[in-house]
Amino acid sequence: MKSPDAIVIGAGIVGASCALSLTNAGLNVLIIDRGSVSSGTTGAGEGNILVSDKEPGPELTLALRSRDLWFEMQEDVGDYFELEAKGGVVVARHDDSALLNLAYHQREHGVDARVVGQAELHNLEPYLHPEFHSGVFYPQDAQCQPMLAAAHLIRTVISRGGQFVSQAKVTEVLVKDSQVYGIQTSKGKFLAPVVVNATGTWAGEIARMAGSDLPIAPRRGFILVTEPAPQYIFHKVYDSDYVVNVASSDADLQTSTVVEGTRSGTILIGASRERVGFDGSKNIEILRKLAAQATSLFPVLRDVQLLRAYHGFRPYAPDHLPVVGEDAQVKGLWHSAGHEGAGIGLAPGSAALITDEILGRPSFMDASAFSPARFAMAKV
Amino acid sequence: MIIVVGAGPAGLAAAKSAASKGCHVTVIDSQARGGGQYWRHQTEVYGYKSNRSADYLNELQQNKLITHITGAQVWSAEKLGDGYQLNYLQGGVEKKISAQKIILTTGAYDRTLPFPGWTTSGVMTPGGAQSLLKGHGVVAGKTIVVSGTGPFLLPVATALATNGARVEIIEAQSPLRWALSPLALLLNPGKFPELIHYASAILRLKIKVSFGSAVTGYNDGEVDISKVRSNLSIRKKNVRSAPADVVATGWGFLPDVTLGGILGCAQTLDRDETVIFAVDREQRANVQNIWIAGEATGIGGADLALVEGAIAGLSAAGSKISVALIWKRFTKRLFARALQRSYPVGAGWQEWLADETVICRCEEVSCQEIIESVQELGAEDARTSKLFTRAGMGLCQGRVCSRNVSDIVAGTTKCAVSRNERLAASNRPIAAPISLGVLGDGIAG
Numbered sequence: 067m068k069s070p071d072a073i074v075i076g077a078g079i080v081g082a083s084c085a086l087s088l089t090n091a092g093l094n095v096l097i098i099d100r101g102s103v104s105s106g107t108t109g110a111g112e113g114n115i116l117v118s119d120k121e122p123g124p125e126l127t128l129a130l131r132s133r134d135l136w137f138e139m140q141e142d143v144g145d146y147f148e149l150e151a152k153g154g155v156v157v158a159r160h161d162d163s164a165l166l167n168l169a170y171h172q173r174e175h176g177v178d179a180r181v182v183g184q185a186e187l188h189n190l191e192p193y194l195h196p197e198f199h200s201g202v203f204y205p206q207d208a209q210c211q212p213m214l215a216a217a218h219l220i221r222t223v224i225s226r227g228g229q230f231v232s233q234a235k236v237t238e239v240l241v242k243d244s245q246v247y248g249i250q251t252s253k254g255k256f257l258a259p260v261v262v263n264a265t266g267t268w269a270g271e272i273a274r275m276a277g278s279d280l281p282i283a284p285r286r287g288f289i290l291v292t293e294p295a296p297q298y299i300f301h302k303v304y305d306s307d308y309v310v311n312v313a314s315s316d317a318d319l320q321t322s323t324v325v326e327g328t329r330s331g332t333i334l335i336g337a338s339r340e341r342v343g344f345d346g347s348k349n350i351e352i353l354r355k356l357a358a359q360a361t362s363l364f365p366v367l368r369d370v371q372l373l374r375a376y377h378g379f380r381p382y383a384p385d386h387l388p389v390v391g392e393d394a395q396v397k398g399l400w401h402s403a404g405h406e407g408a409g410i411g412l413a414p415g416s417a418a419l420i421t422d423e424i425l426g427r428p429s430f431m432d433a434s435a436f437s438p439a440r441f442a443m444a445k446v
Numbered sequence: 447m448i449i450v451v452g453a454g455p456a457g458l459a460a461a462k463s464a465a466s467k468g469c470h471v472t473v474i475d476s477q478a479r480g481g482g483q484y485w486r487h488q489t490e491v492y493g494y495k496s497n498r499s500a501d502y503l504n505e506l507q508q509n510k511l512i513t514h515i516t517g518a519q520v521w522s523a524e525k526l527g528d529g530y531q532l533n534y535l536q537g538g539v540e541k542k543i544s545a546q547k548i549i550l551t552t553g554a555y556d557r558t559l560p561f562p563g564w565t566t567s568g569v570m571t572p573g574g575a576q577s578l579l580k581g582h583g584v585v586a587g588k589t590i591v592v593s594g595t596g597p598f599l600l601p602v603a604t605a606l607a608t609n610g611a612r613v614e615i616i617e618a619q620s621p622l623r624w625a626l627s628p629l630a631l632l633l634n635p636g637k638f639p640e641l642i643h644y645a646s647a648i649l650r651l652k653i654k655v656s657f658g659s660a661v662t663g664y665n666d667g668e669v670d671i672s673k674v675r676s677n678l679s680i681r682k683k684n685v686r687s688a689p690a691d692v693v694a695t696g697w698g699f700l701p702d703v704t705l706g707g708i709l710g711c712a713q714t715l716d717r718d719e720t721v722i723f724a725v726d727r728e729q730r731a732n733v734q735n736i737w738i739a740g741e742a743t744g745i746g747g748a749d750l751a752l753v754e755g756a757i758a759g760l761s762a763a764g765s766k767i768s769v770a771l772i773w774k775r776f777t778k779r780l781f782a783r784a785l786q787r788s789y790p791v792g793a794g795w796q797e798w799l800a801d802e803t804v805i806c807r808c809e810e811v812s813c814q815e816i817i818e819s820v821q822e823l824g825a826e827d828a829r830t831s832k833l834f835t836r837a838g839m840g841l842c843q844g845r846v847c848s849r850n851v852s853d854i855v856a857g858t859t860k861c862a863v864s865r866n867e868r869l870a871a872s873n874r875p876i877a878a879p880i881s882l883g884v885l886g887d888g889i890a891g
Contacts, residue, residue, distance in 0.1 A: 101826075102824060102825065102826040102827065102830050103823065103824045103825070103830060104830060104833060105829070105830060109829070109830070109833050213830070213833040213834060214823070214833075214834060217823035217824055217825075217834060218823070220824065221822065221823065221824070230824065232824065232826060233826070290882075291839075292882065293841060293879065330809070330836060330839075332839075335882075350522050350524050350533070351889070353885060354885055354886055354888055354889040355886075355889060357882040357883075357885040357886035358885075358886030358887075358889050359886075360882060360886075361882050361883055361886050362886075367882045367883075368881060368882055368883025368886075369881055369882075369883060370881065370882055371879040371880065371881050371882075372876060372879060372880050372881070372882055372885055373840075373841065373843060373876070373879055374839075374843055374874065374875065374876055375875045375876060376875070
């Protein structure tokens with residue numbers, strides 16, 4: 067096996083995007099995963115590519131660029147992963163001032179956010195509960211099938227000379243004089259001067275193997291899936307509470323519902339968040355809350371049958387910003403992790419940042435807010 | 447109080463034995479009447495010796511200590527204090543019931559293998575044909591081919607023939623395989639009269655029987671019959687065809703392990719790699735105050751289910767289990783093992799498939815799509831293949847196809863299906879569909 071220029075650990079959407087971006091920049095890339103393609107959080111996601119839920123700041127800048135990069139990736143790789151700019155509609159249940167204020171500031175930062183009144187709102191979503199009288203329409207919000215996306219990105223990487231080794235658990239990150247030079251795995255040793263840690267909720271573990279640290283914790287998110295139903299929902303529709311929730315670090319369960327239809331006719335209801343460890347247990351009360359919120363948005367869903375529910379673990383950092391950049395202590399070790407519930411949307415933008423930094427070329431934004439070094443500084 | 451989930455042989459035996467020790471028992475079941483899949487409708491008796499169900503059903507109706515909740519679909523369960531709460535749907539309304547002790551006897555359903563034409567009308571499971579007959583008095587067709595493997599084909603075929611259908615049995619395995627299990631036969635002499643009963647019925651009803659053969663295609667009212675090896679791979683393709691307006695095809699049974707899984711009961715793999723629950727000497731699961739009996743602890747038929755149910759009922763009532771009962775279970779389990787050995791379902795059936803043969807019928811996913819998810823997209827297990835193809839994501843939630851998808855993925859990667867993959871495939875957080883309205887209305891407070 068030819069020695070690669072860079073090793074990407076993690077075959078989820080974040081790792082796959084990094085691998086493709088590095089490959090397109092001329093590097094020979096090896097992707098390693100302890101399971102197979104999309105076997106972690108990517109495989110339990112809805113495929114949200116949202117700008118609507120981001121407050122103005124570095125994350126919004128990343129989200130806007132990343133959203134465009136998704137469509138560029140589709141041109142590069144092919145139309146294989148159901149990418150669709152279906153648009154988002156955010157509705158306010160009671161007081162809409164926070165939502166309208168957010169939309170105002172988002173617009174100033176380049177987000178297409180259109181305030182819609184009662185008539186237009188119900189024109190966009192005819193089955194929405196009549197009590198909703200205003201909302202904001204975000205045409206840029208998009209959707210993809212993340213598992214297929216990761217698989218096709220990796221397939222493209224391989225076709226361009228890269229390699230993918232699955233079922234290889236990293237047991238050691240090889241570091242000498244504070245410079246990474248490879249990894250030891252259950253399938254052997256692989257050497258490269260650049261190692262990208264794209265392992266999502268497990269990113270802290272990889273950082274510790276290198277003698278560094280990364281405060282990434284898992285947060286559980288549930289998704290309900292219904293039987294196929296007629297098309298009742300035309301966009302990603304959510305309650306404005308979701309925006310408040312995403313920025314919260316309250317460990318108690320909070321739910322606010324994102325509802326959307328899929329091509330196969332099933333309806334996805336998601337976005338409950340609670341901070342728990344890697345506990346796979348179900349909680350019926352969460353399912354009930356999600357169902358109650360979804361049916362209060364769309365009463366027509368009352369008669370639709372729930373078929374299954376699943377949960378994934380969203381990786382997040384204490385300040386709820388992704389961690390993208392070179393490790394503060396180990397040279398050559400790069401992190402792209404901690405994207406929380408937004409990993410699908412932010413993956414290609416993060417990949418572009420990492421690639422630009424590795425190659426030492428100017429990037430589309432100042433990425434210092436995402437630097438892993440921010441935690442080291444906080445500790446001092 | 448003790449809750450027994452399921453009113454089949456194991457559940458009825460559990461209720462009877464627990465009530466005999468003075469315990470209050472509530473039996474909760476999805477059907478309108480007791481008896482389970484096996485003893486459907488006691489008034490019409492077809493299978494050999496099935497009149498013994500009368501004993502248990504009388505107990506269910508007349509014992510004052512036993513309450514029977516019918517038409518109840520348990521959709522979820524949760525821990526509540528030092529006991530458990532079951533959430534169930536009855537007539538479109540959600541209800542809850544709780545108790546300190548639970549006995550799960552959730553039974554099994556027919557195992558299906560795909561072949562070209564298996565999704566066309568006219569193809570059903572033997573269980574389906576039997577419930578049409580017993581439940582609705584409908585003979586599924588005029589000319590019926592009963593195919594697959596296992597002793598359950600016999601009562602179905604003879605019942606259909608008794609009611610006027612022209613029936614042919616296509617059994618994949620050779621009866622000589624019973625020679626592999628002499629001890630099991632020796633310790634279960636009661637099985638010989640049963641065999642004679644069916645053999646004479648087959649002769650009397652002029653049912654044609656072929657061994658070492660399988661239906662490997664169905665088209666335009668004709669089945670294609672191939673000679674198969676014991677692992678179900680094709681020895682000689684399409685040796686003959688036969689007319690059939692109905693094909694009842696079944697390959698043994700798969701235990702329904704959903705509810706116990708939700709309650710966190712440890713699962714394991716049986717010898718034939720079906721997912722079952724691990725239980726101790728007294729049928730206790732590894733979770734406190736939960737007992738499991740019958741098919742969910744290993745497919746073994748009604749005889750074994752009755753013994754296991756009795757043991758579970760006594761243990762839940764706090765009574766001692768007699769050595770005689772343990773010995774009886776041992777001999778029945780030995781027989782169950784002999785059944786597995788005599789009627790194995792190998793992975794050779796994949797040779798029957800055409801590229802376009804549907805594997806997941808809920809989502810209409812073809813064999814070719816599953817193979818491509820492995821070869822083109824890098825799927826290495828059924829879960830990843832499912833994420834790529836949607837196989838197993840439909841109404842039945844993979845109950846019919848997930849095991850077949852695993853086998854096709856493994857057949858493509860040339861790797862054996864891992865234990866974890868088998869176990870994970872049976873992990874379903876919801877035991878039955880529930881409408882979002884009813885679900886949301888049940889919110890606490």
